Amino acid sequence: MSQSRIPLxxxxxxxxxxxxxISVAGAAVAQAHVRVTPDSTAEGGYSRLTFRxxxxxxxxxxxxxxxxxxxxxPFTSVMTKPVPGWKAEVTQEDLPKPVDLDGTxxxxxxxxxxxxxxxxxxxxxxxxxxxxxxVGPLPKEGTTIxxxxxxxxxxxxxxxxxxxxxxxxxxxxxxxxxxEVTAAEADDxxxxxxxxxxxxxxTEHTTDESSSDSAARWLGAGGLAVGVIGLLLAALxxxxxxxxxxxxxxxxTGSTGKTGxxx
Numbered sequence: 001m002s003q004s005r006i007p008l009x010x011x012x013x014x015x016x017x018x019x020x021x022i023s024v025a026g027a028a029v030a031q032a033h034v035r036v037t038p039d040s041t042a043e044g045g046y047s048r049l050t051f052r053x054x055x056x057x058x059x060x061x062x063x064x065x066x067x068x069x070x071x072x073x074p075f076t077s078v079m080t081k082p083v084p085g086w087k088a089e090v091t092q093e094d095l096p097k098p099v100d101l102d103g104t105x106x107x108x109x110x111x112x113x114x115x116x117x118x119x120x121x122x123x124x125x126x127x128x129x130x131x132x133x134x135v136g137p138l139p140k141e142g143t144t145i146x147x148x149x150x151x152x153x154x155x156x157x158x159x160x161x162x163x164x165x166x167x168x169x170x171x172x173x174x175x176x177x178x179x180e181v182t183a184a185e186a187d188d189x190x191x192x193x194x195x196x197x198x199x200x201x202x203t204e205h206t207t208d209e210s211s212s213d214s215a216a217r218w219l220g221a222g223g224l225a226v227g228v229i230g231l232l233l234a235a236l237x238x239x240x241x242x243x244x245x246x247x248x249x250x251x252x253t254g255s256t257g258k259t260g261x262x263x
Contacts, residue, residue, distance in 0.1 A: 051067060086116065086121065146176050
C-alpha cells in the first residue's frame with residue numbers, strides 16, 4: 001500500500017475533529033450574548049421581560065447588571081422580580097421631553113434598572129443568571145424596544161451590550177437586547193391579576209428556555225459526536241502506520257537473511 005494514503009486518512013480525522021471543535025465553539029458563542037425574552041409583545045399590554053446574562057470572563061465574576069429603559073416610549077409601570085443574593089434598584093429620571101400617553105402627559109419615568117450582587121453571589125465563570133422585570137403598557141405596534149445592558153465584572157471590566165442589529169447584516173459583536181411590539185390582542189385585559197400573569201409568564205418562559213437549551217445541547221452533542229469519529233479515524237490511521245511499519249521491517253529482515261545464505 002502506498003504511504004501517501006496514510007497521511008490522507010490522518011488529515012481526514014484531523015479535519016473532522018477541527019469541524020467538531022468549531023461547531024461546539026460556535027454553539028457556545030451563539031448562546032453567550034445577553035438576551036431579552038418578552039412573554040408578551042402586544043400593543044397596550046404589559047410584559048414580563050427576562051434578561052439572560054451569561055458570564056463571559058474566565059477569571060472574573062459578574063457583579064452588576066444595568067438595563068436602560070426607553071425614554072421616547074417610556075413605561076409608566078416597572079416592577080422587579082426578586083433574585084436571591086441580588087439587590088434591584090429602579091431609577092426614575094426626567095424625560096428628555098414630555099410624552100403623551102393616552103391623553104396623559106408624562107414628564108418623568110423609570111430610566112434604568114440595576115441589579116447588584118451581594119458578596120459571594122456574583123455570576124461566576126461558566127454560569128449565567130436571569131433577571132426579570134414587569135413593564136407596561138407597551139407602545140404602538142411596530143415599535144422596536146431597545147434595552148441596552150451594561151454588565152460589570154469584579155475586575156472592573158464592563159461589557160456594553162448596546163449595538164443595534166441591522167436587518168440583512170451580520171449580528172454585531174455586542175448586540176443590544178431588543179424586541180418589536182406587535183398588534184394588540186383582542187382578548188387583552190389590563191386588569192389581569194398579577195398572580196395570574198406571573199403563573200402564565202413562568203410557564204411560557206420555561207417552555208421557551210427549555211427549547212433553547214435543548215437545541216444548544218443537541219448542537220453540542222452533534223459536535224462531540226463528530227469529534228469522536230475524527231479521533232477514531234485518526235487512531236485507526238496511526239495504527240495502520242504502525243502495522244505497515246512493522247510489516248516492512250519484517251520483510252526487510254527476511255530478505256537480508258536470504259541473501260546472506262546465498263553468499
